Amino acid sequence: MPARDQRRIVHPKDSQSNKPSEPAPSTAKNTEDPARVLLSLVGVDAVSVTANDTLLLPSTTFQAGTGQVVALRGENGSGKTTLLRAVAGRIRPTTGTVQVGGQPVNERDPEFRRRVAAMIGLPPMASDLTVFDHVALVASTWETSAGTVEPVTRRVLAEFGLTALGTRFPHELSSGQTQLFGLALVFVRPFDVLLLDEPEQHLDPGRVEMLAQAMLERRAAGATIIAATHSSILSARTADLTITLGAQP
Numbered sequence: 001m002p003a004r005d006q007r008r009i010v011h012p013k014d015s016q017s018n019k020p021s022e023p024a025p026s027t028a029k030n031t032e033d034p035a036r037v038l039l040s041l042v043g044v045d046a047v048s049v050t051a052n053d054t055l056l057l058p059s060t061t062f063q064a065g066t067g068q069v070v071a072l073r074g075e076n077g078s079g080k081t082t083l084l085r086a087v088a089g090r091i092r093p094t095t096g097t098v099q100v101g102g103q104p105v106n107e108r109d110p111e112f113r114r115r116v117a118a119m120i121g122l123p124p125m126a127s128d129l130t131v132f133d134h135v136a137l138v139a140s141t142w143e144t145s146a147g148t149v150e151p152v153t154r155r156v157l158a159e160f161g162l163t164a165l166g167t168r169f170p171h172e173l174s175s176g177q178t179q180l181f182g183l184a185l186v187f188v189r190p191f192d193v194l195l196l197d198e199p200e201q202h203l204d205p206g207r208v209e210m211l212a213q214a215m216l217e218r219r220a221a222g223a224t225i226i227a228a229t230h231s232s233i234l235s236a237r238t239a240d241l242t243i244t245l246g247a248q249p
């Protein structure tokens, strides 16, 4: 059976029922574990990106398995966002291939979009919709029953400490609150693969821990999470595998 058939979409409701697990020790390689390889969901093989004769992303190879968090580390400009965009299907690699569930990435494919959620920068926001309205709108897109939209929305707002801010408009939030709002917009939907670009931006230590808990809960429910981060704390707290871009071999 193909790996993608063994998976189920990770949903906020599922993850709430799983107690957060302790992070597994970081490892430089995960390709030596046959079980991991069998369940590998994201495959990045010799992917590089060049634009106008400039190398944006050096050749990078890794596999990410089910229920695994990969931390992308590296200095500014090393290519972390570019790699996330390639996995999300928003940029075509110059060399190499990216596969999700054994299939090439294709953001035009509804099945791919159902499986892969991404927060790469903040999404567009409507100035006349409240925080609650926005999160409920995303939830209503993915929920199969209208009756679950409100409870799922409330649960995710609570998860990111936004309950009291539900009636605010986006322009009435601080930068850290805006970041939490953006996180709620992606965590409220189901996914197999979650791509996060510096999700710790603007967050205080308590909110970074809140984010780590949310990531660990989705990981416990089977999600594959790839997060570009400059936070050693978030990386140590969540990552099973660390890929450092630009590092000498």
Ligand SMILES: Nc1ncnc2c1ncn2[C@@H]1O[C@H](COP(=O)(O)OP(=O)(O)OP(=O)(O)O)[C@@H](O)[C@H]1O
Residues within 6 Å of the ligand: 051, 054, 055, 056, 057, 074, 075, 076, 077, 078, 079, 080, 081, 082, 083, 228
């Ligand atoms: N649209 C673009 N055109 C040309 N070069 C770009 C473009 N976007 C990014 N770059 C370059 O690609 C390289 C990688 O950028 P990227 O944003 O992937 O790095 P990063 O590791 O995410 O950096 P940071 O930690 O600062 O967010 C950088 O040198 C950057 O200047």
